[in-house]
Structures are given as structure tokens and as C-alpha cells.
Amino acid sequence: MNLLRAPAAVLAVLLLAGCAGQKPVTGRVTGRLLSQGGRPPGQRPMPGTVVFAATGHPRVTVRVPNSGIFSVQLLPGRYHVSGPCPQSLPVTVIAHDTTHVNIICTVAVGRPPRSDNRG
Numbered sequence: 001m002n003l004l005r006a007p008a009a010v011l012a013v014l015l016l017a018g019c020a021g022q023k024p025v026t027g028r029v030t031g032r033l034l035s036q037g038g039r040p041p042g043q044r045p046m047p048g049t050v051v052f053a054a055t056g057h058p059r060v061t062v063r064v065p066n067s068g069i070f071s072v073q074l075l076p077g078r079y080h081v082s083g084p085c086p087q088s089l090p091v092t093v094i095a096h097d098t099t100h101v102n103i104i105c106t107v108a109v110g111r112p113p114r115s116d117n118r119g
Contacts, residue, residue, distance in 0.1 A: 026073040027093040031101040033064045033083050038107035045069070046084075050103060052091070054079040 035046045045068025052060040054077045064070045064083075076095045082088035085105030093099060 025095045028098040030071045033068045034104045036104050048084040050083045052079045
């Protein structure tokens with residue numbers, strides 16, 4: 001019986017050794033960081049930083065260029081994504097899948113500057 005167990009043990013070791021070099025399974029999140037409101041009205045891309053946080057996973061910070069477009073690979077799970085705006089959004093990352101999210105920061109509409117010299 002020991003002769004039968006030896007090949008099975010060797011096979012198990014080879015399978016584990018082959019799996020050790022593989023990358024972890026991930027999903028992708030793509031999106032846009034946008035500002036809304038202000039002058040001129042409407043949505044506009046904005047640069048900034050987007051943070052993905054999930055229990056049991058390392059926090060991931062992504063720098064977003066002027067285009068407002070970002071893309072990141074993450075381990076599967078439920079994340080809270082936040083940008084320069086105060087609210088955060090839930091995002092579920094699924095292995096081998098792409099999730100899209102728009103982070104929209106609302107900018108208060110201010111009073112237009114005065115055109116005369118009275119301040």
C-alpha cells in the first residue's frame with residue numbers, strides 16, 4: 001500500500017508547486033472621476049485620487065489624470081470607493097469581470113464675481 005501512496009504524494013507536491021507561481025485571481029474596476037455643478041454647469045472630468053477599501057484586503061490608492069479615467073485590478077470582494085468628494089460608493093469586484101463606476105463630486109454653485117470695482 002505504501003507503493004500506491006508515494007505516487008499520489010508526488011503528484012500532490014507537483015500540483016502545489018505548479019500553483020505557487022500563479023497570480024491571484026482578480027477583477028477590474030474602470031471608471032471616471034467627475035465634477036458636477038459650478039461654472040460652467042454639467043459634468044467634467046477631474047484629476048484626483050481614488051481609494052478602494054475592503055475588509056481583509058489591502059487599501060488601494062489610484063491616481064487619476066486630468067482625463068478623469070481610471071482602471072485598476074483588485075482582488076474579488078466588496079469595496080468602498082471614495083474620491084475627493086465626501087461620499088463613498090459600494091463596488092463589488094468579481095473575478096475575471098469588469099465593473100464600471102462613476103465617482104461624481106458635486107461642486108457648489110457660487111455667486112459670479114462682480115464686474116465693477118465695488119468689491
